Amino acid sequence: MPPARPDSAPAATPAMRGAHATIHDVARVAGVSVASVSRVFNGRDHVRAEMRRRVEEAAAQLGYVPHAGARSLSMARTGAIGVVLPDLHGEFFSELLRGMDREASARRLGLLLTVLHDGRGLDTLAALRGQVDGLVVMAPELDPDVLARYMPRGLAAVFLACAPQVGSLNMRIDNRAGAAAAVAHLAAGGAKRIVHISGPAGNLDAQERRAGAEAAAAEAGATLSVIEGDFLEASGTMVGERVAAGTLAADAIFAANDMMAIGALVALKRHGVAVPEQVAVAGFDDIPLARLVSPALTSVAIDIAAMGARAVAQLAAQIAGAREASSGEASTGADEVIVPHLMVRETTRETDRG
Amino acid sequence: MPPARPDSAPAATPAMRGAHATIHDVARVAGVSVASVSRVFNGRDHVRAEMRRRVEEAAAQLGYVPHAGARSLSMARTGAIGVVLPDLHGEFFSELLRGMDREASARRLGLLLTVLHDGRGLDTLAALRGQVDGLVVMAPELDPDVLARYMPRGLAAVFLACAPQVGSLNMRIDNRAGAAAAVAHLAAGGAKRIVHISGPAGNLDAQERRAGAEAAAAEAGATLSVIEGDFLEASGTMVGERVAAGTLAADAIFAANDMMAIGALVALKRHGVAVPEQVAVAGFDDIPLARLVSPALTSVAIDIAAMGARAVAQLAAQIAGAREASSGEASTGADEVIVPHLMVRETTRETDRG
DNA sequence: CTGAAAGCGCTTACAG
DNA sequence: CTGAAAGCGCTTACAG
Numbered sequence: 161m162p163p164a165r166p167d168s169a170p171a172a173t174p175a176m177r178g179a180h181a182t183i184h185d186v187a188r189v190a191g192v193s194v195a196s197v198s199r200v201f202n203g204r205d206h207v208r209a210e211m212r213r214r215v216e217e218a219a220a221q222l223g224y225v226p227h228a229g230a231r232s233l234s235m236a237r238t239g240a241i242g243v244v245l246p247d248l249h250g251e252f253f254s255e256l257l258r259g260m261d262r263e264a265s266a267r268r269l270g271l272l273l274t275v276l277h278d279g280r281g282l283d284t285l286a287a288l289r290g291q292v293d294g295l296v297v298m299a300p301e302l303d304p305d306v307l308a309r310y311m312p313r314g315l316a317a318v319f320l321a322c323a324p325q326v327g328s329l330n331m332r333i334d335n336r337a338g339a340a341a342a343v344a345h346l347a348a349g350g351a352k353r354i355v356h357i358s359g360p361a362g363n364l365d366a367q368e369r370r371a372g373a374e375a376a377a378a379e380a381g382a383t384l385s386v387i388e389g390d391f392l393e394a395s396g397t398m399v400g401e402r403v404a405a406g407t408l409a410a411d412a413i414f415a416a417n418d419m420m421a422i423g424a425l426v427a428l429k430r431h432g433v434a435v436p437e438q439v440a441v442a443g444f445d446d447i448p449l450a451r452l453v454s455p456a457l458t459s460v461a462i463d464i465a466a467m468g469a470r471a472v473a474q475l476a477a478q479i480a481g482a483r484e485a486s487s488g489e490a491s492t493g494a495d496e497v498i499v500p501h502l503m504v505r506e507t508t509r510e511t512d513r514g
Numbered sequence: 515m516p517p518a519r520p521d522s523a524p525a526a527t528p529a530m531r532g533a534h535a536t537i538h539d540v541a542r543v544a545g546v547s548v549a550s551v552s553r554v555f556n557g558r559d560h561v562r563a564e565m566r567r568r569v570e571e572a573a574a575q576l577g578y579v580p581h582a583g584a585r586s587l588s589m590a591r592t593g594a595i596g597v598v599l600p601d602l603h604g605e606f607f608s609e610l611l612r613g614m615d616r617e618a619s620a621r622r623l624g625l626l627l628t629v630l631h632d633g634r635g636l637d638t639l640a641a642l643r644g645q646v647d648g649l650v651v652m653a654p655e656l657d658p659d660v661l662a663r664y665m666p667r668g669l670a671a672v673f674l675a676c677a678p679q680v681g682s683l684n685m686r687i688d689n690r691a692g693a694a695a696a697v698a699h700l701a702a703g704g705a706k707r708i709v710h711i712s713g714p715a716g717n718l719d720a721q722e723r724r725a726g727a728e729a730a731a732a733e734a735g736a737t738l739s740v741i742e743g744d745f746l747e748a749s750g751t752m753v754g755e756r757v758a759a760g761t762l763a764a765d766a767i768f769a770a771n772d773m774m775a776i777g778a779l780v781a782l783k784r785h786g787v788a789v790p791e792q793v794a795v796a797g798f799d800d801i802p803l804a805r806l807v808s809p810a811l812t813s814v815a816i817d818i819a820a821m822g823a824r825a826v827a828q829l830a831a832q833i834a835g836a837r838e839a840s841s842g843e844a845s846t847g848a849d850e851v852i853v854p855h856l857m858v859r860e861t862t863r864e865t866d867r868g
Numbered sequence: 869c870t871g872a873a874a875g876c877g878c879t880t881a882c883a884g
Numbered sequence: 885c886t887g888a889a890a891g892c893g894c895t896t897a898c899a900g
Contacts, residue, residue, distance in 0.1 A: 254608030290583030
């Protein structure tokens with residue numbers, strides 16, 4: 161639709177044309193100014209009851225609904241926040257979104273999803289300016305400088321599990337501690353030859369989990385061999401089959417996420433390997449599925465939904481702050497670290513307690 | 515930020531104020547008109563190389579990024595589609611979103627998520643006007659008239675698993691056929707007393723699945739007792755425990771979705787009931803988890819991701835059509851029915867074949 | 869309490 | 885090829 165309508169009949173109202181009624185249509189029908197219609201709909205200023213009645217009547221008659229786009233341009237507020245995710249595979253992101261929605265719904269904020277299919281989509285980030293009030297970004301595989309280059313300037317942002325962005329609020333998972341706890345637990349259960357299925361080499365979470373696993377293995381005097389996976393079930397399956405076949409010696413497997421752990425677990429069981437008696441298995445994330453497989457999977461737990469909710473809350477605070485301070489930078493609170501804890505279940509041997 | 519900036523120094527450019535540079539800033543720095551800047555950025559019309567160079571230089575210098583909100587107001591196109599979902603629990607919605615994103619990303623469309631927490635949120639639907647180009651709505655628990663009342667008029671829409679909306683494109687799952695296939699399979703495996711864990715009474719999918727189950731049970735001469743669940747694991751657990759305790763007589767359980775079936779399955783196993791020997795179990799949806807539990811769950815499969823992708827593709831076609839026809843109604847293609855198929859796995863007895 | 873007007877940041881016929 | 889101007893549909897100081 162061209163901005164001008166030179167060729168439409170001058171008397172035709174948008175409502176007549178099948179398009180939506182505008183605030184001008186309502187004003188005309190109600191016999192008042194557009195300013196008054198606006199006031200009635202926003203309900204801040206006082207308007208006389210009679211005025212309100214007439215406007216509401218006209219609006220109802222025309223089926224008028226304010227145009228959110230125009231509104232946000234005028235008010236410099238969209239009511240939406242952008243969510244940038246690396247991928248949508250698996251329950252991790254489903255849980256994360258659920259938590260984000262919980263918080264966003266409560267604040268009447270929309271969630272605009274942008275998925276970075278291994279790098280592609282980065283250029284759409286900048287285009288989010290004017291479409292969202294802020295961004296929650298999760299991009300564990302991206303170089304922080306590259307990411308910074310594509311971020312729209314001056315937009316509030318919270319970074320989740322990314323390489324830290326200076327000047328922004330970063331929420332990080334303590335991957336090292338979580339992985340170390342899992343490996344220490346395996347070693348305490350008697351494991352001597354631990355296989356670690358890592359995430360992709362470029363992934364920050366993967367790097368940190370691997371480092372934590374290596375440190376704990378060294379500490380416990382166990383050997384740790386690393387096989388690179390891709391966070392998908394199939395790479396776990398492959399390792400499980402090699403272990404079952406005897407090609408890969410292991411009395412324990414620690415995977416960098418649950419889906420790979422489950423892949424390994426299922427493969428081991430299929431080949432008659434007893435878990436945890438012959439080979440213990442542990443994962444990372446503690447997705448809902450972890451307790452449903454059998455034996456139930458020991459995993460490093462993070463409250464994913466809570467993390468998502470927290471990120472949205474932080475972002476909302478940042479947006480409100482920027483709005484208040486009106487000019488320029490919002491105060492970005494201190495970075496936050498999420499500390500995971502180990503959920504011991506049936507795929508590992510419980511160690512003595514007291 | 516007030517629309518006018520009466521109190522800011524007249525010489526201050528937005529860029530200087532920490533805010534974003536606008537097209538006017540770029541035009542001024544490049545010494546050209548805003549129209550030309552617009553042309554360079556949209557790349558449709560021809561512009562001289564020298565002009566392009568100057569504009570691009572100025573834009574780079576100012577860190578200019580076009581304002582999507584203003585753009586969409588001008589062009590009457592947002593580049594986003596709204597996704598309205600009843601809830602985010604479980605893998606079903608994760609899969610659905612994944613499919614939608616696959617298609618939306620390919621078309622460079624954003625996905626604006628709106629979750630209807632049992633009814634709440636309906637009033638935000640209308641507010642989507644001007645924020646999205648169209649809507650994919652999934653609301654199996656909503657009365658079609660109520661839904662119609664809240665839908666923004668004149669916005670393209672595809673309805674997924676809703677009570678059919680006249681004049682719109684509806685995509686429906688053939689729930690009756692799917693449920694009937696599952697129950698027929700259970701009966702063929704020898705089941706005589708089947709317990710059906712239904713979805714909530716107000717849910718259309720639930721109603722149809724129940725009807726299909728009842729028809730098939732009657733056909734096969736098996737009894738079917740219905741216990742109302744809520745699509746969550748816990749309601750399946752409860753039924754599983756009653757069956758294990760002998761309070762509820764059953765040689766087979768058919769749940770209206772997989773999470774309830776898995777709840778029942780886990781409860782039965784925990785209490786030492788052999789599946790499928792003593793009690794067979796079947797679910798509906800065939801979420802990825804279904805094949806990971808053990809024994810692996812027999813389930814009525816629908817390609818959830820494909821369904822989501824298809825809905826987005828249909829919506830995109832509808833939007834393009836409306837844009838082409840310029841005035842008024844888009845042609846909404848014929849309704850579509852998704853036909854599920856039964857995935858037989860280990861929780862049911864395989865019946866003879868040939 | 870209400871209205872006229874300017875402004876939000878773009879795009880695009882229209883006329884050079 | 886380029887610029888001036890009108891327009892997208894709202895909101896909000898400003899002046900009654």
